[in-house]
Amino acid sequence: MAERQEGFVGSDPLIREKLVRDGILDSLSRKARKALDSRERASFLAAKVVEEASELAEQILHVAEGGVSDGVLLEIADLLEILDRVRSVFSLSANQVEEIRREKLRIRGGFETDRVLAVPSPIRRLANGTDVPLRSSLLVELARCRRADLAVAFIREGAAASLLPALREALSRGARIRILTTDYLGVTDPEALDLLLSMREKEHVGEIEIRCFLSSPAGEIFRGYHPKAYIFERENGRRIAFVGSSNLSNAALSGNVEWNVFLREIDLADPVDQISREFGTIFSASRSALVDHEFVRVYRERRKTPSWGSGLSGITDESTSPCPNPLQNEVLLSLAELRADGARRALAILATGLGKTYLAAFDCRGFFRVLFLAHRREILDQARETFLRVHPEKTASVVGEGEADVSGDLVFAQVQTLARSSRLLEIPPDTFDYIVVDECHHAEAPSYQRILAHFQPKFVLGLTATPYRMDNGDIFALMDGHVACRRTFIEGIREGMLVPFHYFGIKDIVDYEEIPWRGSRYDPEALERALTESRRAQETLRAFREHEGSKTVAFCISRLHARLLAEFFSREGIAAGYLTGETTSGERQATLRKFREGTLAILFVVDLLNEGVDIPEIDRVMLFRPTDSPTVFFQQIGRGLRLAPGKSHLTILDFIGNHRRAHYVLPALTGREPKNGNWAEEAGSILRQYKQERLDLPPGVTVTFDWEAIDLLEARILSSEPRETALLSSYAALWETLGHRPTLVEMALECEVHPREALQFFGSWQKMLENLEKRRPDLIILREDERQLFSVAGDFFREVERTAMSRSYKMVVLSVWLEREGGLSRPISLRDLSAGFRSFFADPLYRKDLEGTEISDLDHVTERTLESYVQRNPVSAWAGRNRKGEGESFFQYDSPSRTLSFLGKGGDLPGFREALQERVSYRLSDYFQRRVGVGSPRNPD
Secondary structure (H helix, E strand, C coil): CCCCCCCCCCCCCCCCCCCCCHHHHHHCCHHHCCCCCHHHHHHHHHHHHHHHHHHHHHHHHHHHCCCCCHHHHHHHHHHHHHHHHHHHHCCCCHHHHHHHHHHHHHHHCCCCCCCCCCCCCCCCCEECCCCCCHHHHHHHHHCCEEEEEEECCCECHHHHHHHHHHHHHHHHCCCEEEEEEECHHHCCCHHHHHHHHHHHHCCCCCEEEEEEECCCCCCCCCCCCCCCEEEEEECCCCEEEEEECCCECHHHHCCCCCCEEEEECCCCCCHHHHHHHHHHHHHCCCCEEECCHHHHHHHHHHCCCCCCCCCCCCCCCCCCCCCCCHHHHHHHHHHHHHHHCCCCEEEEEECCCCCHHHHHHHHCCCCCCEEEEECCHHHHHHHHHHHHHHCCCCCEEEEECCEECCCCCEEEEEHHHHHHCCCHHHCCCCCCCEEEECCHHHCCCHHHHHHHHHCCCCEEEEEECCCCHHHHCCHHHHCCCCEEEEECHHHHHHCCCCCCEEEEEEECCCCHHHCCEECCEECHHHHHHHHCCHHHHHHHHHHHHHCCCCCEEEECCCHHHHHHHHHHHHHCCCCEEEECCCCCHHHHHHHHHHHHHCCCCEEEECCCCCCCCCCCCCCEEEECCCCCCHHHHHHHHHCCCCCCCCCCCEEEEEEECCCCCHHHHHHHHHCCCCHHHCHHHHHHHHHHHHHCCCCCCCCCCEEEECHHHHHHHHHHHHCCCCHHHHHHHHHHHHHHHHCCCCCHHHHHHHCCCCHHHHHHHHCCHHHHHHHHHHHCCCCCCCCHHHHHHHHHHHHHHHHHHHCCCCCCHHHHHHHHHHHCCCHHHCCEEHHHHHHHHHHHCCCHHHHHHHCCCCCCCHHHCCHHHHHHHHHHHHHHHHHHCCECCCCCECEEEECCCCEEEECCCCCCCCCHHHHHHHHHHHHHHHHHHHHHCCCCCCCCC
């Protein structure tokens, strides 16, 4: 076995880390040749046995997955060697060992029959916060420790109180306890610190010392502090630790889903010792202030206590200084952790009414100049007011509709104006430290892209209320895959942050079967004629009068539709107004003012209030247009879900017709997104639950459908397009939207159906395109060079599309290879593959895929170790296991030259590289979205 060099390498004194073979000493300095005492020798021997046994186990599993068996032989030899040394140390003869082995074999037999015994669960190495809460483990260790070091990002009063008896008992035995936390964001409760300090005033044999890592001490830059570690030294001198995700809060100690791993000294490389030494370094640093009563007094004064019951903006009245609410505090911590991990962009998905703008205003504290981007002036004006409440000391300026002032500390810019402005290129790229992209689902537009490409901020925060993948497009990739939070309107209602709703599904008298379908939508003119028919206007008026509400917004299909309904309601004695995209800014402001003041009872709008305009008093929403998208439905009802004084609920009146996507309302209404994009199947499930009165809805929410509306929905679900038609139609619709043939990644991020479903249905991407070609002769689906390429290399492309992936490694190999000149047409060395591997996983976002492997601490893994790992895993998988139908491998690994070669056909044909890159990018994007919970990895091209 090749000996691995681990840990930091530098000029510091050598630390004895592991037992090595005698021959290794010839290459080491004299500093390493120090004799071991008996206790040290036993510790190193035990660790070496575990190391060699682990490596043998890894090789056994490698062979089981199709790898070669040479490694098993080598590791057996290594394990026998160290076991022989153990026998020698304890003065045991080989005959004694053999005699015991034979006796056990005679009495109990061997392992020839592969019998497995079902036993109670083994020792748990993971405290997950649910069935294995960390609190229980901490109480056990406090009861038998002589020393405890606790490092957490924050301490809450309830958790401190629950551990207080155990801490006191430990101190009474003479234990020494050190606790290290931080003051960041003021999340640590002063009351918790008071409780812990109270133990210092008691007569104890032991001692307790508490320190606070200062996030921003005078004269020093901000530093995040995020460790969560609990280290204990038992009475016998052995040390153990729990390291993971739990801070000292009741939820984290028992209740939350948490991952905390149990570590022992005997574990490889003695991680407990490394953690303990690091704790000591930080604990004694000048930045870690001693916590005493004076410290707590000062901390309490400067800490801004979150206003837990103050609504969603985090404020109580116009005179108070705004503070984050609980949800915002949670997201602020998440954003701080992302930045501490090196993230420069992040997305916050929060339903309308959950305080996105205030969140951005709180998060940009500590950044000097801020740019806020939005596409409507109303959004800018509201954001400006919010930011100045949080930052009254800063100046603000606006870019939009005749204004182009970028001199303020806070600049609020209308995207269209800033992107068109000749001044954009004159503004230095580093002007802004922090950029907010409001309604971030618009950010794929060229105007947004131009602005974001120009500036070089320290951080970009994207805000959206849109939870659905199909409507979020590529904003996950735009924000580097970092999602700080995701909270839907259903979750907001459950948590009391939004009002509940009373939904009424009313049968629409319009027959949508008579309206022509053009590609992916109804003919606009025919739809407008049908919806403006006088009999339908009478139905809308009847519904308005039958259901309660004092301030109503009605969503229409067109400007004419909105104007005609407003005129009709006015003739019927109901004060009505209308707004469209063509309404001037001055007219909009005047109409909205009348609506807020109560002069107008109902406002007919066309898209304008889908986003950005906040009128919390809206208590009734009427939907007079077909639901084309769950997100549009969600944005529309979101206008009325905000909390307001005297408002108990929102009334939703939805006109349900026999249009093609009528069933989309059901998943949207319940906040559910179907797996694999099968909206009809999900809608059918929800409708069955409704009829059985089993819908899981938040308290106060009611859903009522006319029986005729139920009949329409059931018919729509049953008559949903055949799956093949739905798949191809959805893809064609996306094609028309984008103006080019969508890639697999674009389909995954923007289409109503996912490529996984398409690949499963058609068998390959090529087959799907060929089937689409038969249905849509008007589209140029495949070029002639692509047809030739697929006929030659189709088997290989199908293998890339469908090969199993327990980790991302196989696609990373191809991605690295494609970056090199010549791509797969030239062999690639193991050294170059490993270097590319290291570069790819240098990103903390993708480093998660290394967790639980021998290269998880990639920064400290030697080149030799990494090359060995890459060769044994992805290279071996490609070269030995994934095969074409006739049994040949697509790849060959040559051990003497340590190179990997592509044996498949077509590697030198035009378009091969692009076609392979498309598939690799999709597989990586899909893998990291599903397995690791992030968006698309960077595109190697």
